[in-house]
Amino acid sequence: MASSLKPLAERATSVLRSVRSVPAKAQHPRIRPLHRSFQTSVTPPKIPDFAFAFDIDGVLLRSSTPLPGAHEALKYLQESRIPFILLTNGGGKSETERVAELAEKLDVDLDVGMFVQSHTPFADMKEYHDKTVLVVGGDYDKCQRVAKEHYGFQNVVTPGDIVCAYPDIWPFSKIFLDYYKTFAKPLPKPINPASLADSLKFDAIFVYSDPRDWGLDASIILDVLLSESGYLGTLSSKNGDASLPNRGYQQDNQPKLYYSNPDLWWAASYHLPRLGQGGFREAFAGLWNAVTKGAELEKTVFGKPYQPTYEFAEGRLRAHRKKLFGHVGLNDPLKRVYMVGDNPESDIRGANDYKSPHGSEWKSILLKTGVYQSGTEPSCKPTVIVDNVEAAVRWAVKDAQKQRQ
Ligand code: G3P
Ligand code: MG
Numbered sequence: 001m002a003s004s005l006k007p008l009a010e011r012a013t014s015v016l017r018s019v020r021s022v023p024a025k026a027q028h029p030r031i032r033p034l035h036r037s038f039q040t041s042v043t044p045p046k047i048p049d050f051a052f053a054f055d056i057d058g059v060l061l062r063s064s065t066p067l068p069g070a071h072e073a074l075k076y077l078q079e080s081r082i083p084f085i086l087l088t089n090g091g092g093k094s095e096t097e098r099v100a101e102l103a104e105k106l107d108v109d110l111d112v113g114m115f116v117q118s119h120t121p122f123a124d125m126k127e128y129h130d131k132t133v134l135v136v137g138g139d140y141d142k143c144q145r146v147a148k149e150h151y152g153f154q155n156v157v158t159p160g161d162i163v164c165a166y167p168d169i170w171p172f173s174k175i176f177l178d179y180y181k182t183f184a185k186p187l188p189k190p191i192n193p194a195s196l197a198d199s200l201k202f203d204a205i206f207v208y209s210d211p212r213d214w215g216l217d218a219s220i221i222l223d224v225l226l227s228e229s230g231y232l233g234t235l236s237s238k239n240g241d242a243s244l245p246n247r248g249y250q251q252d253n254q255p256k257l258y259y260s261n262p263d264l265w266w267a268a269s270y271h272l273p274r275l276g277q278g279g280f281r282e283a284f285a286g287l288w289n290a291v292t293k294g295a296e297l298e299k300t301v302f303g304k305p306y307q308p309t310y311e312f313a314e315g316r317l318r319a320h321r322k323k324l325f326g327h328v329g330l331n332d333p334l335k336r337v338y339m340v341g342d343n344p345e346s347d348i349r350g351a352n353d354y355k356s357p358h359g360s361e362w363k364s365i366l367l368k369t370g371v372y373q374s375g376t377e378p379s380c381k382p383t384v385i386v387d388n389v390e391a392a393v394r395w396a397v398k399d400a401q402k403q404r405q
Contacts, residue, residue: 047321047328047332048080049336049404050337050403051334052085052393052396053085053339054084054340055088055089055304055340055346056090056102057268058266058342058370058372059340060074060106062267062269062369063269065105065269067369067388068388073393074108075108078109081324083114083317084317085115085116085316086115086116087339088118089117089260089277089303090118090209091117091119091137091138091209091261092209094149095112095117096150098115099112099115113323114320116313116316118302119208119302120312121312122208122260125204126152128203128204129153129154131203132157132201133153133155133204133206134159134206135153135156135206136217137207137217137277141184141185144157144185155188157185157188157200158185159216159220160180160184161180161186161187162187162191163177163180163184163220164180165186165190169219169220169223170220172215191232196228200233201232202224204256204257206260207260207261209260210276218280218283220232221284222284225250225257226239226254226291228252236248237252238252246298247292247295249296250296256298258300258301259281260277260302260303262278262303262346263276263277263343265343266370266371267343267369281299305350307355311357314337318334334358334360336403337361338365338392338396339363339365340367341367341370342369343370344378344380345380352380352381363383364383365382365396366385367387367392368385368387368388369389372385
């Protein structure tokens, strides 16, 4: 795909070169007219008062294949110096690695400062850096390495490490042991309920990416949440005690549970949406409900549509905008952000509900290239529904023009 776009891009540039000679406005040093299909008479101001936040899966990519027009849309924004960030509920590798891959696939220059993925906000949770955390999800030990090598967490254990040391903890994973042994690390401490001082204790549980082995991952998380203060291999005596709040569940200093991505569905290469991390979360909630006979499950979920992730993203967007123009004064407010997404429940609901601490207005553009099935009523009403990412950029640039009049 990327290689087939190059001649197109070159062709587009030659088209641009030919077009430039038409209207004076087109000769603005910074702003170039769009590819013919993009043509619009809009010339954004020196520092545009608007910007974009693009979702990835179902907007720019389907699994790892670029969607038509993704390169052109981003290229146009870069050539027009209209700021944008990428805001995804995906994850599972470091921001640096992911940005390098995306830049390659989409054939545009990108940097980590304009990229937010589901677990990026975990990097700020410094209170756990010297604690022991359980990191769940993703391929091999990629998420463990992100937490350790990129986010500064010192003691990071995966369910794979645990099942390699104690295969009986989830007997059904014995068939997967060869896989786990390729990356498993020794545990910082053994499971030793007889002497807790020298036993493996968790202080937090992070689900970084879509779990691959739901059985093992759910079983380990359950063991830790039913344990005494996070000591794996123990059972809290408070569990089921009706005299206690929540019938004694999660009342014994058990570690907090953090999910990075709420998506029940996501747009992969298959023609129908696939279950995401939210599918695992719902399955685990069912397990917890059965095991605890209906006790509440205390947890924190990051990712779109939640306010903290949008606030984090807006912070990145503003910093990137400042970097792009060298200076952004009071006369250059960021008035509007166009959130382009394919998932009504995360991208659209998030942008619609977002309360910007900086007062910027977020508009939501829903595409037909991912989770949302064209012709159906979206579960959350967007500002507008358009076919694809090119149409989204065209609509937004025109809308921004209208807003300035
Ligand atoms: O696992 C990723 C998926 O949930 C959605 O990613 O880029 O559409 O937010 P994205
Ligand atoms: Mg998406």
